[in-house]
Amino acid sequence: MSVRLYKCKNCDSPLPPEISKKLEFNFCPTCGNLYPQTVLYIDNYFRIIQLSKELENIKKLLLKSEMNAAVREAIIKFETVVRNKSGLIDNMGSGLMADAFSFKADQKTKEIFEQPKIKLNDLSNISKRNEQEGFKLMTMGFMQGIRNIYMHTEGADRLYYALQIITLIDLFLKQIKGGSIASCGDGIANLAK
Numbered sequence: 576m577s578v579r580l581y582k583c584k585n586c587d588s589p590l591p592p593e594i595s596k597k598l599e600f601n602f603c604p605t606c607g608n609l610y611p612q613t614v615l616y617i618d619n620y621f622r623i624i625q626l627s628k629e630l631e632n633i634k635k636l637l638l639k640s641e642m643n644a645a646v647r648e649a650i651i652k653f654e655t656v657v658r659n660k661s662g663l664i665d666n667m668g669s670g671l672m673a674d675a676f677s678f679k680a681d682q683k684t685k686e687i688f689e690q691p692k693i694k695l696n697d698l699s700n701i702s703k704r705n706e707q708e709g710f711k712l713m714t715m716g717f718m719q720g721i722r723n724i725y726m727h728t729e730g731a732d733r734l735y736y737a738l739q740i741i742t743l744i745d746l747f748l749k750q751i752k753g754g755s756i757a758s759c760g761d762g763i764a765n766l767a768k
Contacts, residue, residue, distance in 0.1 A: 660692075677711060
């Protein structure tokens with residue numbers, strides 16, 4: 576272990592001895608900024624998951640220890656992408672997600688008579704329709720719960736929450752861009768676009 580990677584480069588405070596033995600920390604207890612080693616881990620994690628290009632600025636905020644700002648910006652980015660792609664410019668929150676991803680099918684013939692504004696796949700079988708419906712419900716819940724907390728209060732200024740929320744938004748963006756799970760790779764080529 577390199578001690579300099581666990582020394583705060585922002586306030587230059589020494590690593591408390593009780594923490595240095597356990598190595599159970601991510602940020603400086605004096606100023607609250609991420610330690611350089613943590614920044615490296617997070618940067619590598621984002622490389623592994625191939626973070627969407629739309630979230631590059633969010634990554635920079637997070638690596639500067641601005642957890643809540645990173646989460647808020649990621650939420651705004653996701654909501655903006657859905658608005659623009661669906662054409663539902665005046666909608667927001669869970670209503671936007673419901674309107675953007677909903678479809679209607681005849682119960683008897685299973686024929687779709689109202690297409691969603693944003694299709695994750697071709698909706699040609701039950702698995703693909705379940706993916707579309709499940710995605711709609713997940714994003715509605717996300718907007719109702721997490722979005723509203725971070726947009727209307729200070730939110731939880733915790734690194735693990737920020738990483739998990741940004742990862743979830745990254746998954747949402749990848750699915751919207753053609754990364755349908757139910758299509759077993761049909762849309763994976765679209766992710767690079």
